[in-house]
Amino acid sequence: MSAGLVLAVAFGGSLITYILGKVSSRIRDVFAVLVSLALVAMIALLLAGDGGNSSYFDFLGLSLLLRTNMLSLFFAITISVLGALSIIFSLSYIRNRERTDFYYLMLLLINAAMLGIVLSGDLLSFFIFWEIMSWSTFLLISYNRGAALAAGMKYIVMSIFGSLAMLVGVISIYTKFGTLNISEIAAVIEQAGSGYVVSLLILFFTAFGIKNAILPFHSWLPPAHAEAPSPFSSILSGILIKMGTYGFILFMYVIVGVNRFIDIGHGVLSFRYILSILGAITILIPTFIALLQDDAKKLLAWSTIGQAGYIILGIAFGTSVSVAGGMFHFFNHSVFKGLLFLAVGAVEYRTNGVRDLNSLGGLIKKMPVTFTGALIGACGLIGLPLTNGFVSKWLIYKTLILEQSPFLAFAALFGTWGTILYSYKLIHNVFLGQLPERYADIRKSPLSMQLPIITLSSIIILFGIFPGVPLKIINSIGVSLGFDALDVSLWGIASESGTLNVINLFAAIIIGAVLAGIVLKAAPKSVTVSQEDTYAAGAAIPKDRYNYTMNFYNPVSRMISPYLKDFIDAFYMKLAGWTQGVCSGARRIYTGYVGHYVMYIVLLLAVLIFVQLRWSPW
Helix, strand or coil: CCHHHHHHHHHHHHHHHHHHHCCCHHHHHHHHHHHHHHHHHHHHHHHHCCCCEEEEEEECCEEEEEEECHHHHHHHHHHHHHHHHHHHHHHHHCCCCCCHHHHHHHHHHHHHHHHHHHHECEHHHHHHHHHHHHHHHHHHHHHHCCHHHHHHHHHHHHHHHHHHHHHHHHHHHHHHHCCCEHHHHHHHHHHCCHHHHHHHHHHHHHHHHHHHCCCCCCCCHHHHHHHCCHHHHHHHHHCHHHHHHHHHHHHHHHHCCHHHHHHCCCHHHCHHHHHHHHHHHHHHHHHHHHHCCCEHHHHHHHHHHHHHHHHHHHHHHCCHHHHHHHHHHHHHHHHHHHHHHHHHHHHHHHCCCCCEHHHCCCCCCCCHHHHHHHHHHHHHHHCCCCCHHHHHHHHHHHHHHHCCCHHHHHHHHHHHHHHHHHHHHHHHHHHCCCCCHHHCCCCCCCHHHHHHHHHHHHHHHHHHHCCHHHHHHHHHHHHHHCCCCCEEECCEEEECCEEEEHHHHHHHHHHHHHHHHHHHHHCCCCCCCCCCCCEECCEECCCCCCCHHHHCCHHHHHHHHHHCCCHHHHHHHHHHHHHHHHHHHHHHHCCCCHHHHHHHHHHHHHHHHHHHHHHCCC
16 A cells, blocks of 8 residues: 555546546446545555555656655545545535536545645645645635635635745755755755744745634635535535644654754744744634624634634644644544534535524424534534543643743633633524524435534544544654654543543543432423423513524624724735736736837837937937
């Protein structure tokens, strides 16, 4: 098994899927699922082996390198699993829509490109796969046309800017060292001065920061998530933006090296501390902007930006525990945010596209599997015990507190409080309260949607109880990068400052649940009443209104909304307006009409003759 074979199946499978769609949509669907599952199996076999091999392949006369290691395979297995589940979810979601062959082609092509990125052993192949991913993403964001096209344009313009920054960095590295092989660059970059390394970090930070949607490069993400098809939104939020995370790890700790990266700058002016501050800001502001959203997908989009801040904060802080927490949170966020987008997609599918949180409610009994998945996903997002999110956030909190970084610790903890608020809003407004009469006959989501929801929900609980399974892989990655080894067990992680043992939490929660059950059993029997038999402050709630908490956060919104305007996005839009004005002015000169160009030449000659006559010495 080799990386080349994985990519051959991934890219070849996407093309064959498109061709089969011209023959039969049923055959196409089956083949797309089989290809995605085959990729999961192939990468799992590589992960179960020694994890390391390399191979060369030719591309347009260039010899490019593919390699596998624990870091690349950890990202690859996440890409393939979430990609396969999104394909399965799409079977019902995308059926009977236009251009379904194109949809499957792009979805599989994006997954293949992401696999290519993490399996690349040189910066040229990395850049090629990066561009394939970026342009395919643009096409799929724009799939629904209309507002989706504007969202796609916003994404691709910012992506091009990031790609140009990366290209400058790649060319600079090749010019200075004469190689683009990642291992060879890592071996010789120690010879470079600190100023040069910092300039490279800034260039690649721009490229990876845009993809990772770190403030101030975040403004493309909310409209892209809102307008993209929901199965792709799960990939976009769950894994695609984490290609920026992979890039950060690759450049900071593989190419530059742990010790060199940590030693760049001093105190608050160190590069890692500045990046940690950006991570903290990225946690705070988007988290509370999410609270103001009434569109379910926009709420989750802003949540994604906030959670990306935790990942960057953990990775950039640069200790063994923080990096382990950041990488684990990357994996966890891929799972629970992918799950939440699929749950919202299932609701959107059954309600004919409704995402307005104030127009839903009461779907808990109509869509119980979707509700359970959304609830588990929200618990993982918050970081409640017995979910995977609890462990990764605990590792980050612990590091920040023990390393005496009060501002960063406050940002992380305060961000979790905001996460609780918007998660409650999402779950409550969609699934609880009154069921509007127009949804009285709504059906539960199809089996092809329920299976991915159940699978991702199970992963959240499984790795919340047994966090040692992924943490052992993450620990081996950390050791290979140069960090100290962690004492990882199946149940958690131990250190000098204390031990996280999830089995103790599990036992305590079980005992608490049993005691609560005994109390409830002894309590008076509940009485079933009509759904409309509800009151607020003694007044009956109007029939078919969601419920009195529809505007529950209005007081908070009035207080914080003036301070949570997206000034960065407003600046980008104003800059776009200025650019458009300059281009429009240039277009008036560059008309394409030959007569105008002749006139410009005559005028230029006249000016030159005038200058010659006016200032001539004779």
